[in-house]
Amino acid sequence: MTERSQDEEKTSRGPQAGKAPQAPQAPQAPQATQAEKAGKAEKAEKAAQAVKGTKAAKAGKAAGRAVKEAKASAPAGGAGAAKTGPGRGEQTGRPAQARAAHGVSRRRLLGTAGAAGAAGLVAGGAAGAFAGETVRKDPAPLNGVGSASRPFHGAHQSGIADPAQTCGHMAAFDLAPGADRKAAAALLRRWSATAADLMAGRTPQGDGSGVALDAGPCSLTVTFGFGRTFFDRTGLAAKRPAALEPLPAFTADALDPKRSEGDLWVQIGADDALVAFHALRLLQQQAGSAARLRWQMNGFNRTPGATAQPMTARNLMGQVDGTNNPKPSDPRFAGHVYVPEDRGGADAWMAGGSYAVVRRIRMLLDSWDNLSLERQEKVIGRRKSDGAPLSGGTETTPVDLDKFREDGSLAIAGDAHIRVASPASNRGATMLRRAFSYHDGFLDDGAPDAGLLFVAWQADPLKGFVPVQRKLDRGDGLSRFLRHESSGLYAVPGGCAPGEYVGQRLLEG
Ligand SMILES: C=CC1=C(C)c2cc3[nH]c(cc4nc(cc5[nH]c(cc1n2)c(C)c5CCC(=O)O)C(CCC(=O)O)=C4C)c(C)c3C=C
Numbered sequence: 245m246t247e248r249s250q251d252e253e254k255t256s257r258g259p260q261a262g263k264a265p266q267a268p269q270a271p272q273a274p275q276a277t278q279a280e281k282a283g284k285a286e287k288a289e290k291a292a293q294a295v296k297g298t299k300a301a302k303a304g305k306a307a308g309r310a311v312k313e314a315k316a317s318a319p320a321g322g323a324g325a326a327k328t329g330p331g332r333g334e335q336t337g338r339p340a341q342a343r344a345a346h347g348v349s350r351r352r353l354l355g356t357a358g359a360a361g362a363a364g365l366v367a368g369g370a371a372g373a374f375a376g377e378t379v380r381k382d383p384a385p386l387n388g389v390g391s392a393s394r395p396f397h398g399a400h401q402s403g404i405a406d407p408a409q410t411c412g413h414m415a416a417f418d419l420a421p422g423a424d425r426k427a428a429a430a431l432l433r434r435w436s437a438t439a440a441d442l443m444a445g446r447t448p449q450g451d452g453s454g455v456a457l458d459a460g461p462c463s464l465t466v467t468f469g470f471g472r473t474f475f476d477r478t479g480l481a482a483k484r485p486a487a488l489e490p491l492p493a494f495t496a497d498a499l500d501p502k503r504s505e506g507d508l509w510v511q512i513g514a515d516d517a518l519v520a521f522h523a524l525r526l527l528q529q530q531a532g533s534a535a536r537l538r539w540q541m542n543g544f545n546r547t548p549g550a551t552a553q554p555m556t557a558r559n560l561m562g563q564v565d566g567t568n569n570p571k572p573s574d575p576r577f578a579g580h581v582y583v584p585e586d587r588g589g590a591d592a593w594m595a596g597g598s599y600a601v602v603r604r605i606r607m608l609l610d611s612w613d614n615l616s617l618e619r620q621e622k623v624i625g626r627r628k629s630d631g632a633p634l635s636g637g638t639e640t641t642p643v644d645l646d647k648f649r650e651d652g653s654l655a656i657a658g659d660a661h662i663r664v665a666s667p668a669s670n671r672g673a674t675m676l677r678r679a680f681s682y683h684d685g686f687l688d689d690g691a692p693d694a695g696l697l698f699v700a701w702q703a704d705p706l707k708g709f710v711p712v713q714r715k716l717d718r719g720d721g722l723s724r725f726l727r728h729e730s731s732g733l734y735a736v737p738g739g740c741a742p743g744e745y746v747g748q749r750l751l752e753g
Pocket residue numbers: 245559561563564565566567568569605606607624626643661662663665666667675695696698700709712713716726
């Protein structure tokens with residue numbers, strides 16, 4: 245269920261810009277002029293010559309590389325950060341601002357001692373030094389995918405209304421025995437600071453892993469949520485929202501409790517696998533003695549630029565998936581997805597937040613692939629090639645559920661997935677689907693262990709996922725090709741302002 249329609253591609257450039265009070269923007273870092281860049285190249289060249297013939301052969305090589313790189317960035321009109329290429333990378337490219345915010349982006353921390361000595365560039369003990377040595381130099385500007393960043397601070401957390409990225413990780417943690425509200429608050433503070441750094445392309449203090457070194461923010465998002473059990477463990481049961489009541493059981497469920505629920509939920513997405521893994525690893529390390537990993541899952545989507553033009557993604561059944569998602573440009577979008585800002589009562593802390601229903605849904609792909617194309621299309625109600633509804637038109641044509649074919653049959657079958665799931669069949673129930681595909685190898689019988697890490701976002705699960713899944717459970721032609729293997733429901737608080745952490749209103753309110 246990845247929502248990548250062209251329409252959204254256009255509207256999602258800075259999806260929260262029009263909705264959320266924006267965090268104060270750091271001043272735009274001045275772009276190096278042509279002359280400055282050329283000067284840098286000259287300086288590096290001189291330094292390289294100075295070491296020629298000395299035993300610092302290695303250092304000379306490194307300096308040579310520095311010269312090449314400095315020269316490469318010298319010509320005017322290079323692919324500057326402001327000149328992003330086509331595709332997802334254009335969305336919220338703020339690399340210069342991100343660099344300015346904390347001084348040193350991770351792309352300025354290069355661990356080549358030789359280059360420091362040889363090129364005479366600044367060496368120092370900046371936090372996050374890689375391999376014990378730090379060399380600062382201006383790298384060639386990032387472009388496209390690497391430079392795109394999404395905001396950590398704002399009214400809503402990122403990772404909800406913005407397009408799903410190429411790589412996704414989801415993890416649930418349980419608080420360790422004895423970890424109380426104070427420990428939970430400290431953990432959320434640590435996690436938020438790390439997420440804010442990583443999403444801006446900065447190396448968090450103390451991170452010497454080097455995993456994401458050289459990379460830009462790559463549209464990284466880190467989103468935090470609280471499961472039902474969190475509130476008892478932290479003495480906050482009085483603040484648990486009614487919306488976190490357990491989901492009803494469904495007949496398609498074959499749920500594994502070990503891979504379901506959890507006190508804390510973290511969703512990570514990035515358009516680079518190393519950047520995404522790096523975020524996951526750091527957060528897992530920072531859980532320390534406060535929380536233990538309960539389950540973890542990995543997913544993926546199309547790579548930016550894989551298609552000739554941005555388009556709605558496909559899932560592992562081959563269907564165009566995400567077409568009829570609510571659009572951020574729709575005035576009703578916020579009402580469907582976010583808890584109202586004027587929320588009062590025990591769960592007032594959820595204002596601006598959202599509820600995530602997370603389901604690992606395995607696809608029975610061997611059975612599915614044996615169906616004829618015609619049968620597959622009938623099951624969904626849309627054409628496989630281009631996602632157009634079987635009632636006619638193109639992908640974005642509104643579905644006509646009342647249309648009959650000449651032979652008297654319904655154009656969209658009675659049990660077609662899009663009929664049974666549509667708001668029109670569910671008293672307006674609406675959710676935002678933002679999913680990742682997954683593939684965890686093959687089962688003993690040779691069937692792929694693959695499907696969808698389905699995430700449904702809504703202001704209230706009882707007005708989104710629950711009624712729709714109830715209906716699908718009874719009459720959806722697609723459900724015999726699916727197994728729901730795990731489930732989680734999480735309260736995802738609104739975003740935070742700089743200096744605050746996610747969940748602070750709950751933990752300190
Ligand atoms: C409870 C909600 C839903 C689950 C679970 C679900 C699973 C699921 N869906 C697909 C494939 C497609 N779904 C499509 C549309 C669609 N699906 C839901 C809800 C759930 N899907 C909704 C609300 C809608 C939109 C209905 C409408 O208003 O038209 C489509 C069509 C394209 C689209 O609009 O996105 C496909 C394809 C799979 C494979 C799956 C479980 C693995």
